Amino acid sequence: MINAGRSFSGLERNCVFLNPGNLPEAGSRFVNISGASGLDFEDDARALAPVDWDHDGDLDLWISNRNAPRLRFLRNETPSKETRWIAFRLSGDGSDCNRDAIGARVELHSSNIPALRSIRTLRAGEGFLSQGSKWIHFGLGIKGRPEKVTVHWPDRARTVEEFDGLSENHRYLLVKGSGKAVVQPARDESLQLVPSPPKPLPPDRAARIPLATLFPKPSLSLNDYSGRPVRIGSGKPLLLNLWATWCAPCLSELEEFTSHAQEIRDAGLEVVALSVDSLGEQQGNPRATLAKMRWPFPAAEATGQTISVLQDYHNALIALNRPLPLPVSFLFDEEGRLSVIYKGPTTPKVVLQDLNHSSGSLEQRWIRAAPLAGTSLQDEIIRKRALTIESIVHFRNGRAREQARDLSGALYHYEAALSHRPDFAEGHKRMGNLQLQRKNLRAALEHYQQAATTEPDDPSTQFALGDTYRLLREPDQAALAYREVLRINPTHLNTQVRLADVLYEGGHLDEAIATARQALAQATEQNNQPIVRILEERIRSYQP
CATH class of the missing domain: 2.60.40.1110 (Immunoglobulin-like)
Structure with a gap:
């Protein structure tokens, strides 16, 4: 709900209640003085700090809000x-x-x-x-x-x-x-505070959003009007610009890029204009429009899949999940990583200055992405916390890409999460699962081992470790992992079945039969007939 731009409180005004003490007129209840207090703003308020700011003996108030004005100072003017x-x-x-x-x-x-x-x-x-x-x-x-x-x-x-x-x-x-x-002693200086109504900044139709968290190149299948594929991450930075023939700011933006074509080429930047005319009710002739302005770069038609992918990237990186406006541009670096999003018109000068934004460390990108100039706090606790947050962001998006069956995107995010937090057990488990799907058994094994080192009492990790050893035809190592699962959960039937199998595969016949019989007794007691049939067949096959 918050990501969609809504609020828990909506247009609910701030409330102020007075404790009247033991006054009989109040009937042991608080008195609502919201209107009389002057504090009943329609702000989406979050924090309140009382303090005698001007040292005149009464408490003043600082109020912070989610929306504008972000901060209010209310001076107590009691004589x-x-x-x-x-x-x-x-x-x-x-x-x-x-x-x-x-x-x-x-x-x-x-x-x-x-x-x-x-x-x-x-x-x-x-x-x-x-x-x-x-x-x-x-x-x-x-x-x-x-x-x-x-x-x-x-x-x-x-x-x-x-x-x-x-x-x-x-x-x-x-x-x-x-x-x-x-x-x-009282404070010597007197604060000359002049009351004034808040003056919200005028709305801006453009927003430049440099990204601290870098996302991999999206899975887009696009061909330009000449039939050549649009390649992201081909060794050159690329700007994808979404526009429409009926969008006046779009046309002005394209004309400005046209007039700076040589400067853009000299900087090594590729620009692709993606028309969305075919996706809406207002359909113009984008080819004719571009030809009339002598557009010097490739152009293509955006598809519904194109918009969906770019919207997903936007929503994953920006808290306010609103539909993409027009125009909107996405700057990808030479490796195909999304670097900057421009909502509304931008200029060639701004884009060219952003070409190297994705370079450098996470901290450097944070500083460049900040809306106000400044420096970061050099504290080890803050640095570790920032890395943990970055790791969580990548991990969540890795899961999202995995659910969307984008395994390469999921792999990128999980690797990034682990680069910031090498002891992240759940990240290693997810990486192990992905590598198992890709048939990279040794890589999967390494990640499961890392997860088991961090969280040795996680039965799912030990179970996956046993399965991977078994696929690698190492039954004795698989048996050790399965025994760890049973140490944590002694009644886990599936693990008992697998342990019996790997004991048999490792040549430990008597132990395999004893393990299978023990599991059979437990399955019979639980009336788990499918497992009972499996174990009875196993015991018959084990016996010479």
């Missing part, structure tokens, strides 16, 4: 004379209590209302996709007067400490073990 508050910053000792005192429970007591007690817990983050300040902020209302604050420190001894000498409208630092609340 300062009406604002009564107190705030605390906690500091642990760093030994038996963490220095930020995450997990501490803070209780604020009022001097003039003994029964009034406010409680807050200091957390590392609250809410979805958000984290507020580590300052613990209490609003005092009209009557509250701060007397003391009790801190339950997050240490093994569950230390409880009281701090007194408090005054309203101040910030205090509470250091574990000090017993003294230290006033913190």
